[in-house]
Amino acid sequence: MSVTQYAYYPGCSGMGSSIEYDISTRALCKSLGVELLDIPDWNCCGSTPAHASDHLLSASLVARNLAIAESMDVAGIITPCPSCLKNLKTTSLRMQRKAFHDKVESIVERPVRADLPIKSVLQTVLEHCEPEAIASHVSRPLKGLKVVPYYGCIMNRPPDVMTFDDPENPTSLDRLMTALGAEVLPFPHKVDCCGASLGLVRRDLVTTLSGRILDTAAALGAHAIVAACPMCQMNLDMRQSQINRANHTRHHMPVFYYTQLAGLALGQSESCLCMDKLCVNPADTLRLVDCPAAEERTR
Amino acid sequence: MPTKTVPDRNDGNFLQEVQQASEQNLTRCYQCGNCTAGCPLSFAYDIPVNKLMRMLQAGEKHAVLSSRAIWLCASCETCTTRCPNEIDVARIMDVLRHMARREGLVAEAPVRHLWDAFLTSVEKHGRVFEVGMMANFVKRTGRFWTDADLAPVALGKGKLGLRPHCIEHQDEVQRIFARFREQA
Amino acid sequence: MNIGVFVCHCGSNIAGTVDTEQVAQAARSFPEVAFATDTMYACSEPGQAGIIDAIREYGLDGVVVASCTPRMHEATFRKTIGRAGLNTYLFEMANIREHVSWIGKDKEANTNKAIDLVQIAVEKLRRNTALFSSEFEINKRVMVIGGGVAGIQAALDCADGGLEVVLVERESTIGGKMAKLDKTFPTVDCSSCILGPRMVDIAQHPNITLHAMAEVESVDGFVGNFDVKVRKKATYVDWEACTGCGQCMEKCPSRKAEDRFNEHVGTTTAINIPFPQAIPKKAVIDPGACIMLTKGKCGACAKLCPTQAIRFEQEDTVVQEQVGAIIAATGYDLFDFTLYGEYGGGRYPDVVTSMQYERMLSASGPTGGHLVRPSDGKEPKDIVFIQCVGSRDHSVNRPYCSGFCCMYTAKQTILTKDHIPDSQSYVFYMDIRSPGKLYDEFTRRAMEEYGAKYIRGRVSTIQPRNGRYVVKGADTLMGSPVEIEADLVVLAVGAEASRGAGALAEKLRISYDGYGFFMEGHPKLKPVETNTAGVYLAGSCQGPKDIPSSVAQGSAAASKVQALFSRDKLASDPQVSSVALQRCVGCAKCASTCPFGAIEMTEFRGMPKASVVETVCQGCGVCAVTCPQGAIQLQHFTDNQILAEVNALCPY
Missing domain, CATH: 3.30.70.3270 (Alpha-Beta Plaits)
Structure with missing residues (x-):
């Protein structure tokens, strides 16, 4: 596999609430020959609070990172977080308009070209390495594991900005998980909203929306949900206890980052992949991977 | 329900302002309701999205900007993705929040406080410091019970640092905020 | 030359923003202009009389009219000066309406531009010479391209009027979309019962030659004398010998051939007659599915055929047809709903198109007229109809209304209730468009007598749940989202230009719009003519149309051909x-x-x-x-x- 260098934008949650996503992302990229160079002294993209407050502020926070990345010798900017990704891509797109470009530059006080390709880690990994090629590196196939892929609402949408995969029925995670040996169940809520950051102010909204996702995953017989977004993962995993309380359910549904499961299949250790950081204990589910018959026994 | 006299209810510039700020053509909306049908938060809205679009066309500035719906929108982009008239509805919702702030018409104050707490943290450290942001949010709203049940879990898992990850050049980010305020 | 200039007011159309009197005055100073005046309506009877009087009074031998586009009235004024004894080519028009008054508001600038245009026309006219037409013979045969209901009507009307007709059909049978329908609105009469006799008339009419499985390859020549090459595709069956007995179909071991006639609801045999009333009723082998043609062994049909009609070695042939006029009646195609990922994009077996549903309703269809779910063969009870799939939707480049979907959906809800009395139909609609005779009453009947529940709003997505489908829509009149759990979802797919319409238009040298529909000669006054003399349109190739409109256009196009052929010779255009x-x-x-x-x-x-x-x-x-x-x-x-x-x- 050839090595390609990318400017890596971890996003703030990767330093805290989704630290396992950051660590497992770095491990996966390393094993597949995608070299990550952290954008030095990167700052927060502003996330939803910025674009919901002002588009110029949002773009300016993003643009500082674009400018720093543009001084690096890289093929593009990649990030694991869909929310960061949408902000980075939206800003880069809007900065193609000169008037807006000039305004942003005057606030950032740096020249910004806004011409580097910006992609998710998921897209980069799959473009770098076809799922079939990844399959040939699998040392611990995820045989016996039934998963539902959950992309979240903005990994592929709006399609004009994200330009990756299908906005209604994305299949990149499906293909990756299938290549790793897992059984991927057809999931109708692939791109449905989990409630995002409303959990802090209106928990009822998140327990309703994320509850629906857990209900369907369980009804389909999934052993786990595979996520690609820190916000979704947090709502489904850390808030699963709140959801169960609010909806009178008893879900025990591990919610993995796809990078964790990929790492596992490629032979990385569970501790390196920070499986212990997940709130819903995945130990029973992970035992299925080694011994699919275990499922029968546990029932 | 009071009868509305058409020319009176109309703040003629409002539609223009929204169209300009969002770069969208709202006259294209023919009220099919796809946005409302697909919106995951319709169940929580005081005004459904398609009705907000109609009220925009009619120029009902006050009613639109003081709605709770614009603050409960999660920016999930479903409306934008599926609008048959290619209107970027999510971007319009953003613009309405911007305008509501300027007009002092924020109907869901906690949402605004959360976002302000987030941005304050970014301004201070260059990145968001989750524990600090939460403390600030609680201070602003008095909602000390917010996710109190999750704090021990998150701390136990080492997911919440007690110290901020400050960037080296915090001053650059602070200057971005300062210049932005000057321009606004 | 003694030139006369007539500057038209066109009421206020021109005079509102052009000082026509000043234009006339300026024209008097141009070389060889002997007379110039402004006139209220140059094209009106008194207006034309004024031109004739001036020609006589001032001995004019050339005329300029400054008015509208020559496409509007050039022919009118040429006739006018012809009546006054002038050669009709000693005439020029200056377009001061479309090119001046309608596009500018500045009266002074408009007037100056109008003067310039008149001067140009005068300078041209000074160098014009008298031109004379010659005459040529017309071949009084007509070709109709497309054997749907519009083409059938056009062909029969021409043939009944004594003309020799060549009908070219791409599929192996005529009948088009109408032959696939179970019933027709607003009368709910059996589609094949009313179309069938017309199809038989085509087969039996002594004046009609039918080329099925054939496409127009090239068109040469001009009005009165077209030379058309028609490619007859290999059917691998000698149609002279084939009696249409259908024994071959019974024994064909390849049952995975595409069933286009049944809209891909299931598959069919490699050798096939699409439906019992097919015209011509002849078998055709699908070379992609035939075991003999793909693998070189089988030949079951050949062994069985009582008339030895199977010809595995058959190849395409090209026939040449000389005709004097052509009627294009190539119809439409259905929108490809798989572009709507939110409706499953083709992944959900029980989400079907309205035409597939029509085939399921039809007694001669793949389910024998039983309404069943394709997934499990069970009878559906809750059926959701979604309108405007591929209509009125900018995001898929189909902003236009397809016109007939509201009506066929109402019909399908009525038929559904007839088939399954304890079923419930739901219709998501945006606006009900039913402006035909007895049409609106029909949609009301669907609601009032048959209990179809109409919900005003679009559907955002369809999600499978426990073997059924959650349809997530909105009721915009209530102002709320709506969810319905359905057993079957029917997408009312819109109409789009027929596959290959653009290529045919180029062969015929006619224009087509951005969606591929053929352009009529004038949107109001020349609905079945084109801008190419001798080429006419009928039916949905010009834009989506229901059956009555298509039939009316078929007859209209036929009458245009009859009028053209009522002369024995045509005058050639001397502008050569x-x-x-x-x-x-x-x-x-x-x-x-x-x-x-x-x-x-x-x-x-x-x-x-x-x-x-x-x-x-x-x-x-x-x-x-x-x-x-x-x-x-x-x-x-x-x-x-x-x-x-x-x-x-x-x-x-």
């Missing part, structure tokens, strides 16, 4: 190229560039020279710009005439 022999060097560049093959190379005193076949020349002018010597000139648009116009506009 002609060669100045002394300047022609015989390089033959013109002959090689002429798109119509209208230039022949001849010999004159031992030298090669170009010669124009006047009846073939279409007056496009390509030869004139190609000729290095300026020896070939387009009459009425000579270099000298055009340069005079340019000089009038740019004197310095």
Whole structure:
């Protein structure tokens, strides 16, 4: 596999609430020959609070990172977080308009070209390495594991900005998980909203929306949900206890980052992949991977 | 329900302002309701999205900007993705929040406080410091019970640092905020 | 030359923003202008009488009318001056309406521009010469392309009127979309019962030659004398011998062939007659599915055929047809709903198109007229209809209304209730469009008598749940989202231009719009004509249409052909190229560039020279710009005439 260098934008949650996503992302990229160079002294993209407050502020926070990345010798900017990704891509797109470009530059006080390709880690990994090629590196196939892929609402949408995969029925995670040996169940809520950051102010909204996702995953017989977004993962995993309380359910549904499961299949250790950081204990589910018959026994 | 006299209810510039700020053509909306049908938060809205679009066309500035719906929108982009008239509805919702702030018409104050707490943290450290942001949010709203049940879990898992990850050049980010305020 | 200039007010259309009196006054100072005046409506009877009077009174021998576009009234005014005894080509129009008054508000600027345009016309007219038409014979045969209900109507009307008709159909049977329908709105009468007899008439009419499984390959010639090559695709069956008995289908072991007639609800045999009433009722082998043609062994049909009609070695043939007029009736295709990922994009077996549903309703269809879910064969109870799938949707480049979906959906809810009395139909609609005779009453009946529940709003997505489908829509009149759990979802797919319409339009040299629908000659006044003489339109190839409108257009196109053929000879347009022999060097560049093959190379005193076949020349002018010597000139648009116009506009 050839090595390609990318400017890596971890996003703030990767330093805290989704630290396992950051660590497992770095491990996966390393094993597949995608070299990550952290954008030095990167700052927060502003996330939803910025674009919901002002588009110029949002773009300016993003643009500082674009400018720093543009001084690096890289093929593009990649990030694991869909929310960061949408902000980075939206800003880069809007900065193609000169008037807006000039305004942003005057606030950032740096020249910004806004011409580097910006992609998710998921897209980069799959473009770098076809799922079939990844399959040939699998040392611990995820045989016996039934998963539902959950992309979240903005990994592929709006399609004009994200330009990756299908906005209604994305299949990149499906293909990756299938290549790793897992059984991927057809999931109708692939791109449905989990409630995002409303959990802090209106928990009822998140327990309703994320509850629906857990209900369907369980009804389909999934052993786990595979996520690609820190916000979704947090709502489904850390808030699963709140959801169960609010909806009178008893879900025990591990919610993995796809990078964790990929790492596992490629032979990385569970501790390196920070499986212990997940709130819903995945130990029973992970035992299925080694011994699919275990499922029968546990029932 | 009071009868509305058409020319009176109309703040003629409002539609223009929204169209300009969002770069969208709202006259294209023919009220099919796809946005409302697909919106995951319709169940929580005081005004459904398609009705907000109609009220925009009619120029009902006050009613639109003081709605709770614009603050409960999660920016999930479903409306934008599926609008048959290619209107970027999510971007319009953003613009309405911007305008509501300027007009002092924020109907869901906690949402605004959360976002302000987030941005304050970014301004201070260059990145968001989750524990600090939460403390600030609680201070602003008095909602000390917010996710109190999750704090021990998150701390136990080492997911919440007690110290901020400050960037080296915090001053650059602070200057971005300062210049932005000057321009606004 | 004594030139007269007439400046039209067109009511206030022109006079509102052009000082017509000042234009007339300025015209009086132009060379050779003997008379100039402004007039209220030049095209009106008194307006034309004024022109004739002035010609007589002032001895005019050339006329300029400054008014609207020549496409509107050039023919009118040519006739006017013809009546006064002038040659009709000693006439020019200055378009001061579309090119001036309708597009500018500044009266002074408009007036100046109008004066310039009149001056250009005068300078051109000073160099015009009298031109004379010649006559040519017409071939009174007509070709109808497309054997749907519009083409059938056009063909029968022409044939009944005594014309010889050649009907070309792409599929193996005529009948088009109407043959696939179970019932028709608003009468709910059986579609094949009313269409079937017409199809039989086509087969039996002594004046009609039918080429099925055939497509137009090329079109040469011109009005009155078209020369059309028709490719007859290999059917691998000798249709002279085939009796349509259908024994071959019973024994064909390949049952995975595409069933286009049944809209891919299931598959069919490789050798096939699409439906019992097919015309011609002849078998056709699908070469992609036939085991003999793909693997070289089988031949079950050949062994069984009582008339030994199977011909595995058959190849395409091309026949040539000479006709004097062509009617395009190529119909429409259905929108490809798989573009809607939110409706499953084809992944959900129980989400079907309205035409698939129609086949399921039909007693001769793949389910024998039983409404069942494709996934499990069970009878559906809750059926959701979604309208405007691929209509009124900018995001899939189909902003237009397909016109008939509201009506067929209402019909399908009525038929559903007839088939399954304890079923419930739900219809998501945006607006109900039913402006035909007894149409709105029909949609009301669906709601009032058959209990269809209409919900005003679009559907955002369809999600499978426990073997059923959650349809997430909105009720915009209630102002709330709505969810319905359905057993079956029917998508009312819109109409789009027929596959290959653009390519055919180019062969016919007619225009088509951005969606591929053919352009009529005038949106109101020439609905079945095109801008190419001798080529007419009928039915949905011009835009989505229901059955009555398609039939009306079929008859209208036929009557246009009858009118054309009522004369024995046609006058040729004298605006054709002609060669100045002394300047022609015989390089033959013109002959090689002429798109119509209208230039022949001849010999004159031992030298090669170009010669124009006047009846073939279409007056496009390509030869004139190609000729290095300026020896070939387009009459009425000579270099000298055009340069005079340019000089009038740019004197310095």
